Amino acid sequence: MADTFYFSRDTKVYMTDAGSTAVMWEIPVLDGFSFSQGTNTSEITLNEMTDSSAKSRRSRQMFTDSYAPAEWSFSTYMRPFGSVPAGSGNIWEPSSSISGNPQHAVEEALWAYFVGHTGFTIGTGSTASAWNGTGGVTNSDSSMVVDFRQSEVAALGDFDLYFEMGSASSGTNLTYKIEGCVVNSASIDFDIDGIATINWSGMGKIITESGADKPTPTKLITEGTTTTSNFIRNRLTSLTAATAGSGNFNSSYDLVLTGGNITLENNITFLTPETLGVVNQPLGNVTGTRSVGGNFTCYLNNDTNMSAELFEDIIESTTTITNDFDLTFNIGGSSSPKVAIQMPNCHLEVPTHSMDDIISLDVNFHALPANIDPGSTAGSYEATITYTGNDLS
Secondary structure (H helix, E strand, C coil): CCCCCCCHHHCEEEEEECCCCCEEEEECCCCCCEEECCEEEEEEECCCCCCCCCCCCCCEEEEEEEECCEEEEEEEECCEEECCCCCCCCCCCCCCCCCCCCEEECCHHHHHHHCCCCCEECCCCCCCCEECCCCCEEECCCCEEECCHHHCCCCCCCEEEEEEECCCCCCCCEEEEEEEEEEEEEEEECCCCCECEEEEEEEECEEEEEECCCCCCCEEECCCCCCCCCCCEHHHCEEEEEECCCCCCCCEEEECEEEEEEEEECCCEEECCCCCCCCECCCEEECCCCEEEEEEEEECCCCCCCHHHHHHHHHCCCCCCCCCEEEEEEECCCCCCEEEEEEEEEEECCCEEECCCCCEEEEEEEECCCCCCCCCCHHHCCCEEEEECCECC
């Protein structure tokens, strides 16, 4: 019998609501994805003196206490698009309340679960499919908006991931399922010569082999995955930095980026029982403190309202305990496809100088809510993410 090899380039990734195959999203991922699961063990050792024959036992025993949460990670491109027109039969079909092509993203489902959604409602006829609840991910004819109003919960909604390896056409494919997944981290890097990318990572309950094929869903969402018109070029990215203009600070600073990163964290842990005599499995997730922050780099420039002045104003503000910057990263620039990430209440650390051929400033920032209890207003949270894409034909 010939050996069967599996190549990472053949792998496809899908996700569904936890325990359901009604809706399945295809998630095109980049090279470098991974998933794994370990065990928590106890080691019992003997440590004794010698007996009358000078013998000292030195053996040990190992016990598997529990499975550690499964860990997974992969990267996707940021790919907004306007959905196909009504009547096409696609699951993103617009409702009668949307006049044209509602905005979505290929990676939309990942954002939805990152900000706390608990499920997806399938639309029928002229009724649009939608995420349950208010806020989180909302779609209109002009944009897709991600906010954090649904994330003020003790446990996030979960989903199942499927990694289909091999070639389905040849009948040699093999599919692994990770149950009860949550998104723990989303990291956006500004590689100046690259395409806008998000690095996703998270955890799940357990990895199982689900057979040769993934489940057959009622609806399979692949819209936007085959077009090339929805990729975003990082070189077009700009930064708007505004302040209230109080104290030492100007009302705005003109900063031209050379690189940077935005990282969003849920700081999730998994609870696992500790019953004796069995191998315990993780039960579910518990959220920690939400954290949004990152850094950006720019050349040192001493013109008015440029980077040198920003450094001077921050380091001389010895009476300002928490400075307040409104940062908006316009990924892709001003024309579609683009993604705007607005963080209206950012605390900036003192910039550091990087002594390269051209001296640069590296600025760390922390996006904060407007107050300790943000309430129900989307703009009061750490960030609002707005996708705008071109309409698909």
